[in-house]
Amino acid sequence: MKLHRNLVFAAVDALGMIFNDGEQADKVLRKVLKFDKRWGSRDRSFIAETVYDIVRWKRLYSEIAEVKAPYSRPNLFRLFAVWATLRGIEVPDWKQMEPIPTRRIKGRFDELSKIRKYKESIPDWMDEMGEKALGKKWGAELAALNTQAQVVLRANSLKATVKEVRNTLADQDIDTKILDTHPDALELVERKNVFTSEAFKNGFFEVQDASSQKVARMLEVEPGMRVVDACAGAGGKTLHLAALMENKGQIIAMDIYAGKLRELKRRSKRAGAHNIETREITSTKVFKKLYNSADRVLIDAPCTGLGTIKRNPDLKWKLQPEFVDKVVQRQADILQNYSKIVKDGGKMVYATCSILPRENQEQVQAFLATEQGQKFQLEKEETVSPAKSGYDGFYMALLSRKQ
């Protein structure tokens, strides 16, 4: 493989912004990939995949290259040299590339691979927390979270069937396989940019991880119901709910961020979903008005996102231990407040994209033990393991409000 100077430089620039300026990897890549209009899809994939790889293996590569934050430009090139060497790619003799002997890189790699926090490239505190929470299962989950995420699509049944999406994309040389385990899902056989396809522009599908596609289904919605999506964000699951409800009934999508709800509106237009109304939570009045009124409530709660490290590897470096405690408390408050929106006999799903029991089954058990929680019973719950499923880690519980 021949390395192209401008692509490697773009990757190094991106890494500087992510590691030194604290910017989010996906946002940086969106910016960097606009640098040169002449780049084709292979060039873009090279930059994106190299950057994600080096972000994923930051701790391991930093130890091998003997560099530390803040990362000077020569040190970012050293990380790149480690990446290339470990992939058997010849490191070019550009003046920016200070030579590191291959034998030294491989020797350090073998040595460090004996210690999990280096091998899996993870902060000490996170490794300790994972082990404490999941015991023996943690090692396998961590290894799965360090693999590259597949691109999964959800066919939007308001506009197209899974087969129609598959055929339309095949006409544009985008190969997909239908996932028998998930009714609306297709997985890309090879990474390609699907956002420029006609099928996407026409709202035939959304990009949504397979595990995430289970959440709206668990809520057992029916056409004509009144449904509140209490933490709707940009609407990944709201759009799925609208499709399951065949555009009939009412969905109230709430969030504390107006910007996310604006994005939801844009997406629902493309998807042809007409039964969604957005409400920004500017005060408690906004949700108090809805108490005892909904057939179904979805609480896709803010969480650590630990189940999504595959697609967001920089989470390993951005997440702080204090945040875990804060978010667990926020989830408990959200459960107390938004469960009141469910009417008697109605149902609610509580979900997170985390694999920590504290955010998941323990959170639900703690809720059920409270005065408000005693009005509910747990119908079923599911924990999706990244190691077993091959997709994001998720948790979802269906609770029904007693009559």
Ligand SMILES: C[S@@+](CC[C@H](N)C(=O)[O-])C[C@H]1O[C@@H](n2cnc3c(N)ncnc32)[C@H](O)[C@@H]1O
């Ligand atoms: C896991 S994300 C939601 C993802 C979204 N449901 C989807 O499928 O695309 C959690 C959302 O909760 C929102 N949030 C945080 N605190 C909240 C609160 N107190 N009330 C409502 N939403 C909140 C966040 O802004 C974020 O969009």
